[in-house]
Amino acid sequence: xxxxxxxxxxxxxxxxxxxxxxxxxxxxxxxxxxxxxxxxxxxxxxxxxxxxxxxxxxxxxxxxxxxxxxxxxxxxxxxxxxxxxxxxxxxxxxxxxxxxxx
Amino acid sequence: xxxxxxxxxxxxxxxxxxxxxxxxxxxxxxxxxxxxxxxxxxxxxxxxxxxxxxxxxxxxxxxxxxxxxxxxxxxxxxxxxxxxxxxxxxxxxxxxxxxxxxxxxxxxxxxxxxxxxxxxxxxxxxxxxxxxxxxxxxxxxxxxxxxxxxxxxxxxxxxx
Numbered sequence: 001x002x003x004x005x006x007x008x009x010x011x012x013x014x015x016x017x018x019x020x021x022x023x024x025x026x027x028x029x030x031x032x033x034x035x036x037x038x039x040x041x042x043x044x045x046x047x048x049x050x051x052x053x054x055x056x057x058x059x060x061x062x063x064x065x066x067x068x069x070x071x072x073x074x075x076x077x078x079x080x081x082x083x084x085x086x087x088x089x090x091x092x093x094x095x096x097x098x099x100x101x102x
Numbered sequence: 103x104x105x106x107x108x109x110x111x112x113x114x115x116x117x118x119x120x121x122x123x124x125x126x127x128x129x130x131x132x133x134x135x136x137x138x139x140x141x142x143x144x145x146x147x148x149x150x151x152x153x154x155x156x157x158x159x160x161x162x163x164x165x166x167x168x169x170x171x172x173x174x175x176x177x178x179x180x181x182x183x184x185x186x187x188x189x190x191x192x193x194x195x196x197x198x199x200x201x202x203x204x205x206x207x208x209x210x211x212x213x214x215x216x217x218x219x220x221x222x223x224x225x226x227x228x229x230x231x232x233x234x235x236x237x238x239x240x241x242x243x244x245x246x247x248x249x250x251x252x253x254x255x256x257x258x259x260x261x262x
Contacts, residue, residue, distance in 0.1 A: 002103045011114070022121075032122075039137075066236075066243060069247065070246065077253050079169070079172045083175060086176040
């Protein structure tokens, strides 16, 4: 370990909080909400890799790999949905989609 | 190495902050790519070169390009693209890029490059764990990718 584990976890927490803030605050743009989710998943990956380096186990890196694969599936579906919603309402404001059938 | 970690952590934090406060989505995505690059180097420093490579290839390469693609396809309403960017628009990019370049120069010139940071045994261990211990998870992830493909085709390929 080049730095103590706590410092990497602090970095991960800061990134996670910024992603959370981005998801909660930027509701006017669905794409920015997705960007916030990406930031949060990256913070999780950072925590996993830090744990893997701290305990000398490979499992953390494997979970990082699975998170990356999961993210690529999630993003492709979510962006297809954003394009679909924009085609329907021609807006990206999340508050415009408060009803499922409308 | 320790100094490098703190520099890269600073770059990642500042780039993410600029990303979430940026008004235009395209600029936000580009700041996020900067953050992902510095996180990838942090993963490399933490002894996870494969995850670092996947971070660059899949995250910065594929997912962010997908974001850019959909942003350009649907053209969001806020399009105050400044045609003549002044110093105000340039300094964050210059600062972050300068720190990244300084970190790169520090790595190259301060110490001899360690040959073979990752031993082949490490990669072999990684692959053995991935396909033997977590073989079921690999299958589930591949099914999930297939479902995502079908769903994205259904949602995006509809012609009206």
